[in-house]
Amino acid sequence: MNIYMLKVHIIEWMRHLVHFILLYFKSSQAVRMENIALRSQLALYVQRYEKEKLPSPTPTSVFRQLWVFLSKYLGNWKGLILVVQPATVIGWHRTAFKFYWRKKSKKLGRPTISPATIHLIKRIHKDNPLLSPEKIHERLLALGIEKTPAPNTIAKYLPTTKKPPSQRQLQSWKTFLSNHHHELWATDFFTIPTLKFQVLYGLLIINHQSREIVFFGVTTNPTAEWTIQQFRNATPFGKVPKYLLHDNDPIFRSKAFQSFLQSSAIVSKKTAYRSPWQNAYAERAIGIVKRELLDHIIPLNDRHLHSLLREYISYYNNHRTHQGINGKTPITSLAYLPSSVEETKLESTSLLNGLYHSYKKTG
Numbered sequence: 001m002n003i004y005m006l007k008v009h010i011i012e013w014m015r016h017l018v019h020f021i022l023l024y025f026k027s028s029q030a031v032r033m034e035n036i037a038l039r040s041q042l043a044l045y046v047q048r049y050e051k052e053k054l055p056s057p058t059p060t061s062v063f064r065q066l067w068v069f070l071s072k073y074l075g076n077w078k079g080l081i082l083v084v085q086p087a088t089v090i091g092w093h094r095t096a097f098k099f100y101w102r103k104k105s106k107k108l109g110r111p112t113i114s115p116a117t118i119h120l121i122k123r124i125h126k127d128n129p130l131l132s133p134e135k136i137h138e139r140l141l142a143l144g145i146e147k148t149p150a151p152n153t154i155a156k157y158l159p160t161t162k163k164p165p166s167q168r169q170l171q172s173w174k175t176f177l178s179n180h181h182h183e184l185w186a187t188d189f190f191t192i193p194t195l196k197f198q199v200l201y202g203l204l205i206i207n208h209q210s211r212e213i214v215f216f217g218v219t220t221n222p223t224a225e226w227t228i229q230q231f232r233n234a235t236p237f238g239k240v241p242k243y244l245l246h247d248n249d250p251i252f253r254s255k256a257f258q259s260f261l262q263s264s265a266i267v268s269k270k271t272a273y274r275s276p277w278q279n280a281y282a283e284r285a286i287g288i289v290k291r292e293l294l295d296h297i298i299p300l301n302d303r304h305l306h307s308l309l310r311e312y313i314s315y316y317n318n319h320r321t322h323q324g325i326n327g328k329t330p331i332t333s334l335a336y337l338p339s340s341v342e343e344t345k346l347e348s349t350s351l352l353n354g355l356y357h358s359y360k361k362t363g
Contacts, residue, residue, distance in 0.1 A: 009061060009062060012060065012062040013062055016062070016066060056083065057083055059083065059084060064089075064092045064096075065092075065096070067081060067089050067092070068089060068092050068093045068096060068195070068298075069195075071086075071089050071090075071093070071298060072195045072298055072300060075353070077089075086296075087295075087296075090295060090296065090298065093193075093195070093298050094193065096197070097193040097197050100197040101197065101199075111147075113147075113149050113153065117145075117147075117149065118157050120140075120145075121136060121140075121149070121154055121157050121158070122157060122158075124136050124139060124140075125158050125159075132151075133151040133152070133154040133155040133158065134151045136151075136154050137149070137150065137151045137154055173278055176269075177208065180242065180243055181208040181209045182208075182209045183241055183242035183243060184207075184208040184209070184241060184242070184243045184244075184245060184269075185205055185206065185207055185208065185214065185241040185243070185244050185245065186205070186206050186208060186244070186245040186246070186279055186281050186282040187203065187204065187205045187206070187244065187245070187246050187252075187282060188203075188204060188246065188247060188249075188279060188282040188283065188286060189201055189202065189203055189204075189222060189249060189251075190202045190204065190286045190289075190290070192294055192299060192305060193298075194298070194299050194300060194301060194305075195298050195299070195300050196300075196301075198220065198301075199220075200218055200219070200220060200299065200301075200302050200305055201218070201219050201220070201221075201222045202216060202217070202218050202286075202289075202305070202309065203215075203216060203217040203218075203219075203222070203227065203230055204216050204282060204285060204286055204289070205230075205231075205234050206281055206282050206285050207241075207330070208245075208281055210325070210330045210331075211281070211285075211322050211324060211325055211330045212317050212330035212331060213285060213313045213316055213317060213330070214234055215230065215231075215233060215234030216309055216310075216313060217230040217233075218302050218305050218306045218309065219302065220302055222251060223251070224251050224254040224256040224257050225256065227251050227252075227257060228256065228257060228260045231260065231264075235264065240264050240265065240266055241266060242265075242266070242267060243266070243267045243269050244261060244266050244267070244268055244269065245269045245271065245278075245279055245282070246268070246269070246270060246271070246279070247270070247271050247276070247279055248270055248271070248273055252268075252270070253270070288316070289309070289312065289313075289316075292312070292356075293308060293309070293312045293352070293355075296355060297352075297355075308352065311351060311352055312351075312352060312356075315351050315352075315356055315358065316330070317329065317330045317331045318330075318331050318333060318358070319333070319356075319358040334360070336361050339361075344361060345361065345362045346359045346360070346361060346362065347359065347360055347361075347362045
């Protein structure tokens with residue numbers, strides 16, 4: 001951002017702040033009348049915009065930042081924004097979150113290599129396809145190339161030779177899941193950005209047979225001790241599964257967590273590296289939570305996120321149907337007698353401020 005653009009950015013923000021401060025010196029009646037005056041002009045513009053098909057205005061960076069802020073402190077913001085879709089505002093927040101952490105994060109590990117080095121690696125591999133990354137590394141050293149990449153780095157730029165899982169491997173894993181789905185739980189972590197660009201960590205535990213989300217937790221700093229406590233809360237009175245399916249996260253593989261599983265008579269089943277398909281139920285449940293809840297709401301902090309997840313997971317378990325269990329809900333719901341549409345009367349209950357509704361027959 002050059003000096004001119006920075007100046008324009010600051011001036012636009014100052015205008016918004018001045019208007020905001022002036023509102024405190026106006027009476028409630030004056031604010032209402034000004035609101036009506038502005039709305040009438042906006043309605044006229046919208047009418048002309050839709051009738052004459054005018055080009056959409058281009059939101060400035062200050063406008064995007066302002067609406068990301070308003071989306072958290074204005075309850076009915078989705079009904080007020082007209083120039084863009086509400087999903088666009090959520091996207092602006094995600095973009096700002098990535099930009100914030102990209103600037104804040106420090107690059108760790110090996111330094112990046114130049115495009116010329118990558119080209120040379122690919123050229124040597126093309127001319128000598130049988131050479132391993134170690135041999136290419138030695139060849140570069142012999143040629144006196146400065147800052148020669150390590151063999152592991154060289155391997156990243158070579159065509160992958162990893163084969164997909166064989167039919168036998170797929171069948172053996174599917175057979176295990178099918179034979180033990182009634183005594184199998186799965187778990188995984190997921191991350192959520194907040195309004196202030198912090199990263200929250202969620203833990204989800206799901207029952208394979210019923211698809212019920214048995215337990216969830218939210219924290220800013222997941223540790224083995226915290227994870228063990230979550231599983232204690234999820235398994236009261238010795239109500240434990242026989243198997244627990246998880247990935248190779250260091251917390252799940254830690255000595256403390258594995259000792260806890262052994263003391264609870266739970267068999268640890270680790271998935272293969274880079275094989276999320278082996279923990280498909282937990283991965284899918286997390287994807288559903290993100291698509292149906294977190295893509296529409298930006299949490300303020302861990303308490304706010306915990307409240308949102310508690311309400312959504314109650315809806316997920318009690319009202320959301322699943323194809324994998326023949327269109328039923330994870331927690332068995334009431335069975336109603338068949339009735340025609342004309343004879344059916346429904347009572348709806350709003351959930352998550354109207355994002356979803358649950359229904360029940362009243363007569």
